[in-house]
Amino acid sequence: MENISMTGTLFLMGLAELGNFRYLYSFITLVVYVTVMVLCLAIVVVTWTEEALHEPMYIFISNLMFTDMYGSSALMPKLMIDLMTGCMTIPLSQCLAQGFFLQSFPSVEIFIFAAMAYDRYLAVGHPLRYPMLMTNRKVFKILVAIWIYVYVGICAILVIASRQTLCGVHINSVFCETISLTHLACGDTTLGIVFGFTWSMIMMAGCVSVVIYCYIRTFLVCLKISEDACQKAIHTLVTHIIAFFTFLATTIFLTYRYRIKGESLSLITHYITSVTGVASFTLNPIIYGIRTEALRVKIIHRLKKDKTFFGSRK
Template sequence: MDNVSVETMFFLSGLNETTNYRVALFFLTLQCYGLVLLVNISLIVIIIWDKKLHEPMYILLCTFCVNELYGTAGFYPKFLWDLLSPAHVISYSGCLIQALVIYSFVCTDMSILAVMAYDRYVAICQPLQYHSIMSKQRLIKLVCFSWLTPFCSTVINIFLTSRLQLCSPYIARLFCVNWVIVELACFPEQTTGSGVVLYLTVIIYVFHGFFIVCSYMYVIKTCVNSIENRAKFMQTCVPHLTCFSIFLVTVVFNVMYLRFGSKDLPQTVQNFVAVEFIVIPPIMNPLIYGFKLTKIQNRILGVINFKTK
């Protein structure tokens, strides 16, 4: 028990090797965050502004973009501050809040993608019942599910983590995540509760992934013999599948590296692997939807043409 301490501050060591090019990295990160804000807010404003886009698919897309803004807000501002600060520290409560935001952001992304897959399944496989199934009331319930379920599971995980006794204030990453904090626990037996909840959460979202894959497999099977359905699939389902693939690859790669990756890799490579899931999807997803969905593309072109006149 002599080595047990009550940590009030954490030291983030992921930036230790960036001293020589920290200013350049700051401006690059600032541009990246600006692009995230621009593409996501633009899509949100377009969907809210155009009443023709007040349909379940576009409302879910709007919710998706809001979550991208929520998740990146948990990373970029603190990271930008650290790039200009001599000491890379974060308070204990701030670390837990950051872990809560990033953890719930990832889970919510998966939930929204699952609801989007269900929406496309109904639209293509049961088109005559689409408006009755995807009613306003059901849409509200699905949006609430996609937000509240991940948030509640994350709150439970963070609460259990906050009860651990920690033996080190050093986090070898650019930001706080729940499983890294758990690794700092003094006594492995203390982590049993948080470990069980964490694995249950992983299992739940693995089933989300299976649901998405099965939904699109059924949709593809339905589209094979119909030219109209094939066109609808290419127009509305391909963006969802692309975004799901990007999200899945970045998150799985991050988790696999966290569990099994070598610590001997250069710090720059470790940093890239650590942040890719919160950097790449929030930029790529709105761009994919903006370029692929015809209604949104037409609205964007209409705005551009209006400004050039």
């Protein structure tokens, strides 16, 4: 039994388990990371440079893409380098920092999904008043409030985790999160577990309730409007539903795998769930890039424009 200080070193046992296949896993991680970054960046750049897309829905989508990039960058570069070099250690201070970023990005995303659901309900249910009910200024206020709320909550969780007395150094995963540190604590961990679980459950239950309520209300409104308007609204609604429930299923498993006897999972399973969990967020830019016509048209137009520009310079 050994107390671990902030300058102490932890071992990520998931990296050790990968053994001779670490170069293969490193390549897979690189491919996934580049794919996420390219797809998300394309949507962010197009949204912010095309004035026609400076509307609430597209601002929310671009922030969703930014959050995917934020979360992927918190995990994959370090994971890729560790696999390539064979490094299996991480200082406790870096472990807490990684946990902060990896736990904040899904929290921000679920709030953005809830805000998008409410935005679509206002657009379909109150089309005439929508420009006044949901302005770009209000969107930015909502996004700032989301980031502040999440950062405050995650900081509180990390402060509690950092005050725990750790009597072990082996983390059964390929990355750090507060629940993995709690499993190494030898003191009373009730406060950390109860606060973390309660905060995440209230946030998740609240956001899911808002999403379901807004989707149901939007669907009911669709039954009363013209067929053409209904089809457009349903198309947008289905796009959000696919993205949201894909995100929700992945996040629930990644968040609570320790609480459902995650210690019984093999270390390779931890790696696969970690990478595929983040990889699943590549579906966000694919779903929105393909199913959102305005985005798709603008992205294709930008690619053709850039291709013509670079071709003319040769």
